[in-house]
Amino acid sequence: MDARIDPAAAFGIPLGAAHVIRNAGASARDAFRSIVISQQLLGTTEVLVVKHTGCGMLTFDNDTAKGLVKKNKGDAAAKEVQDIDFLTFPDLEAEVKKDVEWLQSRAVEEGIRFTGWVYEVETGKARQVV
Numbered sequence: 026m027d028a029r030i031d032p033a034a035a036f037g038i039p040l041g042a043a044h045v046i047r048n049a050g051a052s053a054r055d056a057f058r059s060i061v062i063s064q065q066l067l068g069t070t071e072v073l074v075v076k077h078t079g080c081g082m083l084t085f086d087n088d089t090a091k092g093l094v095k096k097n098k099g100d101a102a103a104k105e106v107q108d109i110d111f112l113t114f115p116d117l118e119a120e121v122k123k124d125v126e127w128l129q130s131r132a133v134e135e136g137i138r139f140t141g142w143v144y145e146v147e148t149g150k151a152r153q154v155v
Contacts, residue, residue, distance in 0.1 A: 026051075027077055030144055035151045036073070044069060050082035051075055052112045053124035057131070064134045072137060074124045075151065077144040082113050117143060121154045 026047045032038060044063045046056045053060075053074055063069040085093075090111045095103035114120040121141035128139050141155040 027080070027146070029146050030075075030077055032075065035075075035144055035149065050080060050112055050114065050120075051077070051124070053128050055112060057128075060128070061133050064137065070137060072128060072139050073142055074121055074128070074139070075142045075144050076117055076121050076124075077146050078117065079146050080117065082111075083115065083117060085111075086113050087111050118154050125155050 026049050032043070032045050033040065036043075044059075044067065046059045046063070048055045051074060060069075060072060087110060090113070091103060091106055091109075094106050114123075121143060125139050125141040132139075140153060142151045142153055144151045
């Protein structure tokens with residue numbers, strides 16, 4: 026989701042060669058529907074999970090997010106998000122590994138390659154974690 030990241034430049038991907046699914050925290054669970062569509066309808070054979078340094082998802086937890094909604098928008102809005110898991114995480118590399126493992130365990134299509142990466146916002150470089 027972070028606008029500082031240019032996936033094509035970071036991975037040398039030419040225009041039109043990849044489906045880029047962005048969401049807060051680069052959550053595989055949140056992106057799963059789109060990944061399945063990409064595989065089944067569009068022939069995707071490789072999935073890269075890419076999270077980044079300085080990610081805001083490292084800075085809060087579910088209770089904090091729900092508290093902010095209540096504080097900023099009131100009780101009615103707080104009720105709307107009470108059952109949401111905001112999918113926050115405390116450890117970047119561990120979460121990359123966890124997401125790749127989660128995807129591998131739910132692979133809908135045979136022969137899909139899953140890898141996990143950390144994009145370093147400070148340097149503009151990506152490094153493979155798994």
